[in-house]
Amino acid sequence: MSIDVDIVKRFSNFTLEVSFSVGDERLGVLGASGCGKSVMLRCIAGVMQPDSGRIAIDGLVVFDSKRRINLPPQQRRTGLLFQQYALFPTMTVRGNLAITLSRARMPRAECKRRIDEIADKFRLTQFMDQKPSQLSGGQQQRTAMARIFMSAPKVIMLDEPLSALDSFLRNSVEDELLDELKLFGGTVLFVSHNRDEVFRICERMLTINNGKISTFGTTAGLFHNPETLATARLTGVKNIAPAIATGDNLADVEDWGLRIHTETKTPKDNFFVGIRAHHIREALPNEQKNCFDFNVERKQSEPFRIKEILTAITENNITKNTNSKIINKTKIPLIRFISGSQDPIFPNQEFQTTKRLCIPPKHIMILKET
């Protein structure tokens, strides 16, 4: 099973322009709110029409603007799980499942058997006579997934399926969802703005920025090396700044007031560098490379980690040898996370104000702007 998409849809404030292919796998679609991810799913499902392009599901062309093909959603066989689950509110759970068989001409007993089978699989048997409003968020989601399985879709698409849930429910529902998706085994598109969900659920992922695909690759690979500015932000890189190459493996980062060594070769044209907050570590004794003195501007306690806001104690104008016009620019602080069970920091508590820290070259990401 597969989905091939190559579509353009224009809006007054942005244009969605995406092209990708996906096979039997769980593909995460990560993007900020309003970047066009939901629109993309709706176009594939056929409840929205792209301006131009081509969509094929499982080899069947369901939309082709050149050949004037536009199959109605009923014939596309896509399962679309909505953010709020879109259960039919006037019907019971049984009714919600049964209505998917309204077109199937099969004996009543066979219908009932299939409904009961799915209900059992999704642990809904005891809720069959309840209305959606009487169910918890997790039960509603199971009902919506069961309803999708009833319609025997070729592909399943999920539009922010966990964001309607309370955070304490989210983890258990996420585990259930992953089991259900593994049970399905076919093509799954998982749209989210939550990087953690995408990381845990999806084998590969693509990121969308301003309606265009920014990166496409394995989830682990893109979290390790996000490649672009947008993907770095979406995967939660806290420290990102523009940089200028001053050597093969050397970059000046004016925002931070640092000249840093990188493991990856620095490109000639404009680029950005990024470092994850938890990768900044205390310098070892006598360690020199990428070690700098920092002022700890603020220190905050989070539930299971400590956050430090740091500014480098270096000359303000590190790039005076290059052609930079910016002089005495205010430095942008770096963020560092220290994980582990440390004692909480209380407001007004005294803390060490300067530190020597290391930004390990192997963790420095080289990022393209687009």
Next chain:
Amino acid sequence: MDWSPFFISVKTSFFATVLSFFLGIFFAWFVLGFGVRWRCVFDIILSLPLVLPPTVVGFFLLLFFGWNSPVGQLLRYFGLRVVFSWEGAVIAATVVSFPLIYRTVRASFEQVDISILDAARTLGLSEFTIFWRILLPVSFPGCVAGVALGFARALGEFGATLMIAGNIPGRTQTIPVAIWSAVEGNEMTAALIWVLLIVFISFFILIPLNIFGGNRT
């Protein structure tokens, strides 16, 4: 006292409301499929009977169904007549109650979460099933409110009814026409009885409207 205006009124309003209801839900659904611009055009045309003076509606109906019009001639060919008949009263009441039902139902259709309908489509349900088993049940409160308003309007219809159906006691004389007739004939007691009856019925019509249509906090 002749109670026929009461039965004529109830019968006329009932049939008019049923007709308006089916026409109303059909047009509300039909209009929903259009973009904002066309929806606006249809909305204006379909709502006209609501704002036009009833006499103007009656005049149009006379023109349309009169024996000089093609429709009137066709009906005459089949031995039917609308002018000065009970059917005429039903048509007049239908035309004036239709916009109220159409507008109320359309507003409640628009309130329905579009993703519910989209979900139904991706699940492969036919548009017919979606309309009768999902859209209409979900909009039930709006439909009840529309029917209550439409029935009240049909019951109170006077101007257009008088023009097309006339004032034939026992056949086309509805309560509002009977009130006018009674006052013209200086039978103030009879008029008062009809007035009180109308107030009483209207009161009961407003009950479902308040239970189902809005006013929920």
